[in-house]
Amino acid sequence: MSKVKKEYSRVTTNTLMEMKKNGDKIAMLTAYDFTLSKIIDSAGIDIILVGDSASNVMAGHETTLPITLDQMIYHASSVVKASNRALVVVDLPFGTYQADSKEALKSAIRIMKESGAHAVKVEGGKIAKDSIERILQAGIPVMGHLGLTPQSIYKFGTYTVRAKNKNESLELTRDAKLLEEIGCFGIVLEKIPSELAKKISKQVTCPIIGIGAGNNVDGQVLVLHDMLGMNKDFSPRFLRRYLDLNNLITTAVKSYSSDVKSGKFPNKNEQY
Numbered sequence: 698m699s700k701v702k703k704e705y706s707r708v709t710t711n712t713l714m715e716m717k718k719n720g721d722k723i724a725m726l727t728a729y730d731f732t733l734s735k736i737i738d739s740a741g742i743d744i745i746l747v748g749d750s751a752s753n754v755m756a757g758h759e760t761t762l763p764i765t766l767d768q769m770i771y772h773a774s775s776v777v778k779a780s781n782r783a784l785v786v787v788d789l790p791f792g793t794y795q796a797d798s799k800e801a802l803k804s805a806i807r808i809m810k811e812s813g814a815h816a817v818k819v820e821g822g823k824i825a826k827d828s829i830e831r832i833l834q835a836g837i838p839v840m841g842h843l844g845l846t847p848q849s850i851y852k853f854g855t856y857t858v859r860a861k862n863k864n865e866s867l868e869l870t871r872d873a874k875l876l877e878e879i880g881c882f883g884i885v886l887e888k889i890p891s892e893l894a895k896k897i898s899k900q901v902t903c904p905i906i907g908i909g910a911g912n913n914v915d916g917q918v919l920v921l922h923d924m925l926g927m928n929k930d931f932s933p934r935f936l937r938r939y940l941d942l943n944n945l946i947t948t949a950v951k952s953y954s955s956d957v958k959s960g961k962f963p964n965k966n967e968q969y
């Protein structure tokens with residue numbers, strides 16, 4: 698007999714803890730605009746991440762570094778307006794929390810006040826501790842992000858799997874425990890060995906959301922445009938494409954264009 702899953706209404710940070718305790722997996726996707734957010738919220742996604750991947754996906758930058766706080770707030774406020782159920786988490790962009798904890802708090806407050814989002818996400822463990830603590834003290838929920846942290850891409854030089862050796866895996870485990878201790882409500886683990894992710898999600902009580910971290914964690918996150926198959930050039934092993942939207946859109950645009958040029962569009966029923 699299959700287990701009847703509990704229905705969770707408006708998702709809060711407490712809901713996510715409850716889901717982990719009940720062994721119910723958490724589904725998280727990124728989104729950056731009103732229309733797609735409305736669709737994924739209605740479809741029952743638990744967390745919408747307004748990721749700084751907007752820098753790549755929406756603005757066409759090579760890395761996540763150039764996106765600004767104002768741009769993140771613009772995206773986040775569109776997503777918040779569309780969300781009736783999902784918890785909306787917003788990335789603190791590069792350069793808005795690293796200098797000192799006071800600046801980090803100011804950045805997080807701007808996101809919460811100006812977009813209406815429910816939480817922020819910060820990359821880094823021990824190195825970001827002071828900033829995260831200060832944001833938490835102000836009553837703002839924080840999600841951590843360890844493993845492959847794209848804002849540090851120039852430090853590492855590659856997007857390969859992280860924490861493959863013993864020292865790095867010990868450091869990552871220490872960082873995850875630290876984030877839990879100081880009060881993060883969840884942690885994203887990106888591109889790390891699945892055995893390590895499994896161990897960490899057993900050792901910490903807050904939900905662990907994986908991307909390229911295997912199946913033995915509390916939930917998964919993907920970039921929406923990648924899982925919808927809009928981007929043909931990005932094919933990491935962890936990405937499952939649920940649609941081939943790139944081809945579907947191309948076919949639709951070609952049909953439209955051909956109908957316009959041949960005079961088939963609009964027809965008599967499509968005019969006033």
Ligand code: KIV
Nearest residue numbers: 727748749750885918
């Ligand atoms: O910015 C983003 O999209 C992210 C996810 C990949 C976790 O941080």
